[in-house]
Amino acid sequence: MATIREELQAAVKKLFDDDKIDYFVGYAEDYGHTFPAILTKDSDPSRLTFDRKSYDNLANFLPELRGSRVGLICKQCEVRTLNVLAAEEQVERDKLVVVGVPCPAMLDPRKLTEGAADLDSLDESYWQEKCRRCLERNTPLADVFVGERVSTPTPAEGWPLLEEVEKMSAEERLAWWRRQMSLCIRCYACRLACPLCYCHQCFVEDNKPQWIDKSVAPENNLHYHIIRAVHLAGRCIECQECSRVCPVGIPVDVLNNVLSRDFAERFGYVSGETAETQPALTRYERDDKEDFIL
Amino acid sequence: MAAEYYRLNKDKVGELFERARADYDVVAKTRDANGNLVYGRPATFDDVAFVDEQPPMSAKAFALPQTETLVRYEREDEKIRAEGPEAEARDVLLFGVNICDAAAFDIIDHVFKWDYLDDPYLGRRADATLFALACAAVQQDCFCDRISYAEDGVDTVAYPLEGYYLVKVQTEKGRKLVERYHDLFDAEDGDAEAAINTFREKAGTAKKEPLLESARAGLEKAFEHADWEILASTCIGCGICTYTCPTCHCFDIQDEGSAIAGRRLRTWDHCTGRTFTAMPAHQPRDRQYKRYRQRLLHKFWYYPERFGPLLCTGCGRCITYCPVKINIKELVEYFGGLKDTPPGGARHGK
Structure with a gap:
């Protein structure tokens, strides 16, 4: 039986041979890491892979390749991202070839210790938090599906870290955020790894007017993170890439989780849930709760 | 200066740290709020991580802070008052810094003293003493074995050998450090360079071709x-x-x-x-x-x-x-x- 890796490589080769795509965005494996790779028809697909360290949200590369015909591996995270990007008219769905995969749940790199033996057998305690909440492990929307379909466990309820933070008193919580923000180095990797932070000009880079001071200080750092979170209100699809890439381990996504939970509880809204889902802040229903305004 | 070699017993490292705090602004590895290793200013040796593991952030911030005030100004009526940066009061001792972090300063000194003398950087650099700890094993993605950078500007390097640290002193600043706390150090009589070479071969940090x-x-x-x-x-x-x-x-x-x-x-x-x-x-x-x-x-x-x-x-x-x-x-x-x-x-x- 062909492995998922072989099936994937064959599928990609066929897409290029049939002249269906100009670029393929997938994962390659080398020097002990799995990382995103962009291929053209002249590229060698033999190191394309899909494993439990295929962390990156590949939809992040789509705005850059806009206008080209692109094939990409989509996990649930990419699918929800695509739905948001399409609703916001940032991608042209008919130019995309979605390669579906059975997602085995991604591992949390912070929980992996050196030389962890068999990655395939690691249980839930090694998963990324988002994978416990996954709605569908087999890519919906797939134009091509590689590998054997898997069953999706019942999505876990709750937001463990957010709930922990909310248990704190207001003073404790402020102190906790101050500590986290004192670690931030403002590399903006959280923003750049975010597939929905695609603005050509971000408010942090404006200097006329300068919305935010460039010096690295807890209050400036918090200012940046709060505004970014608000810009993602009703859009964030909880892929947690912002937290994964943070070099100093700030759980950036906790801020986004507050808003995601509010949208879920108040409006029964899950961003990017289906291809028909419209952005929350651009639609109106007569029975929307307005208790926080009126 | 010609290198000098000493022995530092492993149980004396804490005392060295504590006593150095009286004379230096001591920077060492410690853990931050999220459990990350960082270069910080631990108050006691109990909070020091005297380990070869790399912190995510390098030590460069002690010579080149991420944010640094160059001048402050204030206007009152028609008068403008401007003040330069406050001079830092004490000599910094980077205690237990990785060699790759310590050796970096010599490399970037070139640019800071090139066509323009960058006083804030060069001032902090001149006041800093480097007490490096050699790695006993290579780290996840590092490749110092493939670059032949000079290490002789690193004031002292401690090599963790069986039972003690072999301390190699390479500069006058390093010698001053050892002289200050001379009762903690013993003379090294053996062939120190041979021991260092053996250590580096074993650690995987000996240089390898092609560089x-x-x-x-x-x-x-x-x-x-x-x-x-x-x-x-x-x-x-x-x-x-x-x-x-x-x-x-x-x-x-x-x-x-x-x-x-x-x-x-x-x-x-x-x-x-x-x-x-x-x-x-x-x-x-x-x-x-x-x-x-x-x-x-x-x-x-x-x-x-x-x-x-x-x-x-x-x-x-x-x-x-x-x-x-x-x-x-x-x-x-x-x-x-x-x-x-x-x-x-x-x-x-x-």
């Missing part, structure tokens, strides 16, 4: 190589590689405040960013892969061409913390002609 210096000739011909686009276009343009790097030293000058009062400051900046140099002129590199190429070639071609050493100590942080795991060593080897296969095998135009 990355030899990639330079190939890199000089590779600027227009077609594969840059495919191999470096996964770069997302964050500054992690440059901010965690012990040798990246670009900065930006910013003003904060109003016409009445404020400050001029410098902050780290990075060539991989979309808005780098956009304020004074424009960002001349219009695609992300060109920005990544700039960083690599600056380290392995332009900087050594101007100053001699590579702008890299092989610490590997730019690989470990890269969100998309671009591997600078592999790319230098590939574009420099030391190996045929590109990382990930995604070769363009095979």
Whole structure:
């Protein structure tokens, strides 16, 4: 039986041979890491892979390749991202070839210790938090599906870290955020790894007017993170890439989780849930709760 | 000066730390709120992590802080009062710093004392004493074994041998440190250099051919190589590689405040960013892969061409913390002609 890796490589080769795509965005494996790779028809697909360290949200590369015909591996995270990007008219769905995969749940790199033996057998305690909440492990929307379909466990309820933070008193919580923000180095990797932070000009880079001071200080750092979170209100699809890439381990996504939970509880809204889902802040229903305004 | 060798018993390290705190502003590895290893100012030896593990952030911030006030100003009626940065009061001792972090200072000194003497940097640098701890094993992505940078500017290096640290003293500043606490150190009578060589062989940090210096000739011909686009276009343009790097030293000058009062400051900046140099002129590199190429070639071609050493100590942080795991060593080897296969095998135009 062909492995998922072989099936994937064959599928990609066929897409290029049939002249269906100009670029393929997938994962390659080398020097002990799995990382995103962009291929053209002249590229060698033999190191394309899909494993439990295929962390990156590949939809992040789509705005850059806009206008080209692109094939990409989509996990649930990419699918929800695509739905948001399409609703916001940032991608042209008919130019995309979605390669579906059975997602085995991604591992949390912070929980992996050196030389962890068999990655395939690691249980839930090694998963990324988002994978416990996954709605569908087999890519919906797939134009091509590689590998054997898997069953999706019942999505876990709750937001463990957010709930922990909310248990704190207001003073404790402020102190906790101050500590986290004192670690931030403002590399903006959280923003750049975010597939929905695609603005050509971000408010942090404006200097006329300068919305935010460039010096690295807890209050400036918090200012940046709060505004970014608000810009993602009703859009964030909880892929947690912002937290994964943070070099100093700030759980950036906790801020986004507050808003995601509010949208879920108040409006029964899950961003990017289906291809028909419209952005929350651009639609109106007569029975929307307005208790926080009126 | 000729190197000198001493023994420091492992149970004396705590005492050295505690006593040094009376004479120096001691910086050592400790844990932050999230449990990350950081260079900080632990108050007691119990909070010190005297280990060879690398913190995510290098030690460069002690000579080049991420944010630094250059001048403060205040206007009262028609008078303007301006004050330069406050001088730091005490000598810094970097206690237990990794060699790759310690040796980086000598490399970047070149640029800070080149055509313009950068007083804030050079002042802090002159006041800092480096007490390095050698790695007993290579770290996740590091490659210091492939770069022949000079280590003789590192004031002291402690090699963890069986039962004691073999302390190699290489500069006058290092000698001053040992003399101050001479009762903690014993003379080393054996063949210290042989012991160090054996230690480095075992640790995997002994130099190995081909050194990355030899990639330079190939890199000089590779600027227009077609594969840059495919191999470096996964770069997302964050500054992690440059901010965690012990040798990246670009900065930006910013003003904060109003016409009445404020400050001029410098902050780290990075060539991989979309808005780098956009304020004074424009960002001349219009695609992300060109920005990544700039960083690599600056380290392995332009900087050594101007100053001699590579702008890299092989610490590997730019690989470990890269969100998309671009591997600078592999790319230098590939574009420099030391190996045929590109990382990930995604070769363009095979």
